[in-house]
Amino acid sequence: MALNRRDFLKCAALGGAAAGTAASTEAAAAFIRPPKEMPPKAVGMLYDSTLCIGCRACVDACKEANDMPVEMPVHLSDWNEGTWDSPEDLSGRTLNVIKAYRHGTMEAKDRETDGYAFVKRHCLHCVDPSCVSVCPVSAMRKDPETGIVTHDPDACIGCRYCVYGCPFGVPQYDLDNPFGKIAKCQFCTHLQEKGQTPACCDVCPTGASLFGLVDDLKEETERRFAMQPGTLYQFPRGNLSEDRPRHEAPVPKYIPAVYGPNEAGGTQVHYLSAVAFEKLGLPKLPKRSFAQVSEGIQHTLYKNLIAPALLLAGLAFFAWRNARKRDQDEA
Amino acid sequence: MATAAHQPLARRIFTPTMIVLAALVAVAAYFVATRFMYGLGAVTNLNQGYPWGMWVVVDIVIGTAFGCGGFAMALLVYIFNRNQYHRLMRPALLGGLFGYTLAGVAVMIDLGRYWQFYNLLLPWYAQPSSVMFEVALCVLAYVIVLWIEFSPAFLERFGLYKVRDFLRRFMFLFIALGVLLPTMHQSSLGSLLLVMGSQLSPLWYTTWLPLMFLVTALAMGYAVVMFEATVVSNTFNLPSEQPILAKLSIMVGWMMAGFLLFRFAELALRGDLVHAFAGDLNALMFWIETALFLLPVAIFLTPGGRESQRLMFLGAVALLVAGSLYRLDAYLVAYTPVQNYTYFPSVPELMVTVGVVALEILLYLLFVKTLPVLHAHEPARTPKAR
Amino acid sequence: MDVTHATRGQDIDFDACLREGADEPLPGLGGITRRSLFKFCAGVAATMGLPAGAGISMAKAAAAPSRPPVIWLHGQECTGCTESLLRSYHPTLETLLLDVISLDYHDTLCVGAGKQALDYKHQMMEKHKGKYVLVTEGGTPTKNNGIYCQVGGKTQMELVREAAEGAAAIIAIGSCASWGGIQAADPNPTGAVGTHEIIPDKTVINVPGCPPNPYNFLSTVLYLLTFKRPPELDEKNRPKFAYGRLIHENCERRAHFDAGRFALEFGDAGHRQGFCLYKIGCKGPETYANCPAIGFGDVGEGAWPVGTGHPCFGCTEKETAFRKPIHALAQVATYTPPTAFPEVGAQKGEGVSPGAAAVVGGAIGVAVGAGAVLMKQMGEKKKDSEGTGAA
Known part of the structure; x- marks a missing residue:
């Protein structure tokens, strides 16, 4: 080995500093994998917080449709012995949940100060899902047609990386079960196969949860945004088909943004609201999906295993040569 | 090289230390049994916001970094051909063996659906884009490689010298693998966090996470060798390895100086250095880490520092704590779940970790007392009654 | 008079209150017995959520020799409120009209008609000035000076103002009297409004409903009679006991x-x-x-x-x-x-338990202690080895 240790270290230190200089976000962008496209027949949901009345029919319907157990938070267990389902958040036993934003005297709905608002939490069915990207055993999959993100418990090893990696905190592992599994909204695929509407949208009395093709829902959003607040509008319920009775209500004053299309690579579930999305606990996220970054770097490093193979060859050569040299020295 | 280059340490096996360690292991075993009967929630404080806790971060992420002694020394001895360090090789390998094997055990305790673990090996389930997939396979392969690398100790113990010599011919391949695999998965332990994005503080989140984790893993590997050599020579009254360690420490010092320089330069260029002055917990942890990384640099790069056994020991410990803290912060402290969850390990959870560490020490002691691990020294041949 | 609080929580012995002759027809109440009157009032008190003692006070007020005079005006309406009232059973209509109140004028129920009835109304308004209760049923048109509803040549607006002048209390029964009702629906051709908009300076107790439940009305009347003040009202002047x-x-x-x-x-x-x-x-x-x-x-x-x-x-x-x-x-x-709704951003998860802090502290303590001992040994050994020159 001719390489002098001192030289090596100097090179390493200099190289490190040089790399540091180049390590701006733009340089890092070179690694990033191109974004994924919305599947052609992507199905989605439009959740309109202003229409939600907090009746929690969706939570109940979801439990029934997906055969999930009743949830009883520990701090309520002294008066609730499991007869009243009262989920506090998504968990291994709850696939969707209605939460309330409260402020001050809570006088009016959909107002930020001294008001309140409801929000529904469940899987947003990302276009480029982190959970699918991180799952080591392909238990999380994204349907190439409909874009629904599904989970296969028979593949899952329970590493919970999907729980850790989801930017929305959606997949959850049932920690209180020795044979627990990951629970997440799979958009009632079993009902959709039969041509039915997902349970939460099907039951929603106001159409706050609306099921449909993502493109159709985008049009619906634009219709609502195009109308003057206060004008009466026939709000669809359940899905966008004409065979369900609609209901008439004034168009609320939305904040002029949709949550979902521009968050972490885009989602198939979109939110409308009259209060800021952060107030509803929807995290502020960059436009790019995090899977693009992690997969980009990973794929760069391990492309066709060329780099590791070359490294192994080099290492083996040095190890072999050095071992032979040592044997000769000893001999 | 003579066959007696390494030899078992002829000491009593059942010392009070061993009994205390065994008791701690028994406590941990009780809680592990509870976890398998009633689920993770019955033992841990894991929740919907913190799916990974003490077990993943300390037992696996930090545990394997402690096990990098074998990797770091192999790189130095076999690849850069620094033969003078060869006498530290076997104890370092043994440390790695336990670090990794017990991390594997911890994985099985922590995995929710451990009975389907083999799905990782089934090609139709493979998901090569997943960093976790790469880490899991690499660690699994490395554990096997470590046992092969260490197998001469067993073979010598049972007098199977022919097998040992046969294996020796192919050892270069395993040595190469034993360097390649940790390079891959120790860097990937950083890549695991790339997907965390905005959930991780910008003080830790960088696209260079793989490099940061690899360098700190190497540093911890060397630190653990220094630590181990110092402790063993002191505890068992063996001659000090100080001169070799002092040489080693110069290299580690420069490496860590480069690391710190890179870390700050990268943060500054990214414009995220301001977060270090935010005055919050993340900033505090960042500065504690920095101080702990600086201490060994200062000690190792001054002649007075590295020649003093005490100071060098202190430097090695500081480096180990710094590297561990870096991992703990990146995985738990600097991580903010989407929903407002808090986490601190429960007592049973901590006791399992303590038990795993106790088992590691216990097995290390057992192995050096029964197998030819430590470099042969004159005094060891005439064991004192102790 | 105010027994509301004095008797709260106590068992009322009705028989003791009734004393002798409870089942004899009361002379002033047209044949009803004191027992049945007490029962009716206790029932009304219960409807209002008042203690049983209040029922007795009501019975006493109702049985008082001078029954309160009531003037009842009809505007734009369907008489559904009156019809609904006619179908109340405790008390029956005749008990109410003949025994509890003195219904001096009511367009539908008047015996007399035309000028005769109107003259009697004016006579009673003069006689009981400041004491009578005015009940309005139906909306009041305001467009074109209210010509769309007139009685005896006067518009409803004038009639309401006139009657309100000497009223002790004013009750608007039904949605039309409260806020215009169906007449006031878009496009509101007659400009119909509720009674309170005609007499904005007076307190009008609104008992809305289409029709309102007769017992909400009866309870309000008896409360007025008993306590000489309106029951607690909400911001739309509706009695809270019924519309709370x-x-x-x-x-x-x-x-x-x-x-x-x-x-x-x-x-x-x-x-x-x-x-x-x-x-x-x-x-x-x-x-x-x-x-x-x-x-x-x-x-x-x-x-x-x-x-x-x-x-x-x-x-x-x-x-x-x-x-x-x-x-x-x-x-x-x-x-x-x-309150059962989970809060957005509510903090969840376990904090640091004392036990966990002790374990962490203990582990750090053991590590630091062991390290310190080791370092101390190193120092000693160094001296040792220097001294003996061994190894």
Whole structure:
């Protein structure tokens, strides 16, 4: 080995500093994998917080449709012995949940100060899902047609990386079960196969949860945004088909943004609201999906295993040569 | 090289230390049994916001970094051909063996659906884009490689010298693998966090996470060798390895100086250095880490520092704590779940970790007392009654 | 007089209060016995949520020799409120009219007619000036000086103002008198308004409903008689005892709402099974009234619109009935979201337990201690080895 240790270290230190200089976000962008496209027949949901009345029919319907157990938070267990389902958040036993934003005297709905608002939490069915990207055993999959993100418990090893990696905190592992599994909204695929509407949208009395093709829902959003607040509008319920009775209500004053299309690579579930999305606990996220970054770097490093193979060859050569040299020295 | 280059340490096996360690292991075993009967929630404080806790971060992420002694020394001895360090090789390998094997055990305790673990090996389930997939396979392969690398100790113990010599011919391949695999998965332990994005503080989140984790893993590997050599020579009254360690420490010092320089330069260029002055917990942890990384640099790069056994020991410990803290912060402290969850390990959870560490020490002691691990020294041949 | 608080929580011995001759017909009350009068008043007191003692006070007030005079004016209406009142059974109409109050003028029930009736009204208004109770039923048109509703050549506006002048208390019965009702629905051709808008300087107790439950009206009247002041009112001047809570809160179909079981259209499977009517436009969630609690017509449980399968149309709310389409969904008007809702951003998870802190502290302590001992040994050994020159 001719390489002098001192030289090596100097090179390493200099190289490190040089790399540091180049390590701006733009340089890092070179690694990033191109974004994924919305599947052609992507199905989605439009959740309109202003229409939600907090009746929690969706939570109940979801439990029934997906055969999930009743949830009883520990701090309520002294008066609730499991007869009243009262989920506090998504968990291994709850696939969707209605939460309330409260402020001050809570006088009016959909107002930020001294008001309140409801929000529904469940899987947003990302276009480029982190959970699918991180799952080591392909238990999380994204349907190439409909874009629904599904989970296969028979593949899952329970590493919970999907729980850790989801930017929305959606997949959850049932920690209180020795044979627990990951629970997440799979958009009632079993009902959709039969041509039915997902349970939460099907039951929603106001159409706050609306099921449909993502493109159709985008049009619906634009219709609502195009109308003057206060004008009466026939709000669809359940899905966008004409065979369900609609209901008439004034168009609320939305904040002029949709949550979902521009968050972490885009989602198939979109939110409308009259209060800021952060107030509803929807995290502020960059436009790019995090899977693009992690997969980009990973794929760069391990492309066709060329780099590791070359490294192994080099290492083996040095190890072999050095071992032979040592044997000769000893001999 | 003579066959007696390494030899078992002829000491009593059942010392009070061993009994205390065994008791701690028994406590941990009780809680592990509870976890398998009633689920993770019955033992841990894991929740919907913190799916990974003490077990993943300390037992696996930090545990394997402690096990990098074998990797770091192999790189130095076999690849850069620094033969003078060869006498530290076997104890370092043994440390790695336990670090990794017990991390594997911890994985099985922590995995929710451990009975389907083999799905990782089934090609139709493979998901090569997943960093976790790469880490899991690499660690699994490395554990096997470590046992092969260490197998001469067993073979010598049972007098199977022919097998040992046969294996020796192919050892270069395993040595190469034993360097390649940790390079891959120790860097990937950083890549695991790339997907965390905005959930991780910008003080830790960088696209260079793989490099940061690899360098700190190497540093911890060397630190653990220094630590181990110092402790063993002191505890068992063996001659000090100080001169070799002092040489080693110069290299580690420069490496860590480069690391710190890179870390700050990268943060500054990214414009995220301001977060270090935010005055919050993340900033505090960042500065504690920095101080702990600086201490060994200062000690190792001054002649007075590295020649003093005490100071060098202190430097090695500081480096180990710094590297561990870096991992703990990146995985738990600097991580903010989407929903407002808090986490601190429960007592049973901590006791399992303590038990795993106790088992590691216990097995290390057992192995050096029964197998030819430590470099042969004159005094060891005439064991004192102790 | 105010026994409300004095007797709260005590058992009232009715027989003791009634004393002797409780079952004898009372001379001043046209044949009703004191026992039945007490029973009626106790029932009314219970409706209002007052203690039993208040019932006795009411009975005494009602049995007093001078029955309070009542002037009852009709505007734009259907007489449904009166009709509803005629169908009350405790007391029966004749008890009310003949024994409890002195109904001096009522367009529908007057014995006399024409000038004779109007003259008597004026006579009574003079005689009982400042003492009579004015009840208005029906809306008051205001467009074109209110020419769309006239009695005896005077517009309803004039009649209301005139009668209000000497009234001790004014009650607007029904939605029309309260806020115009169906006449005031778009486009409101006659400019109909509620009584209180004609006499803005007077307190008008609104007893809205289409029709209102007669017992809400009776209870209000008896409260006035008894305590000489109106019962507690809400911001729309409705007695709180009757209009204090949402229909949604006491609705017998509430469980279906909570469980997400809705009728989707009239006659469907859900409707036949008695599911929640919210989806077909029930206004219960935004309507304040006691309908589900007391029902109509004294025929037992379930005798109210939602009970019979029709969505509530919000008749006691100014902004709802005749203004919102029947099929339009209600705004759920709970004042605050129920406390059972999980909060956005609520902190969850375990903190540092003392035990865990002790374990962590202990582990760090052991590590630091062991390290310190080792370092101390190193120092000693160094001296040692220097001294002996061994190894």
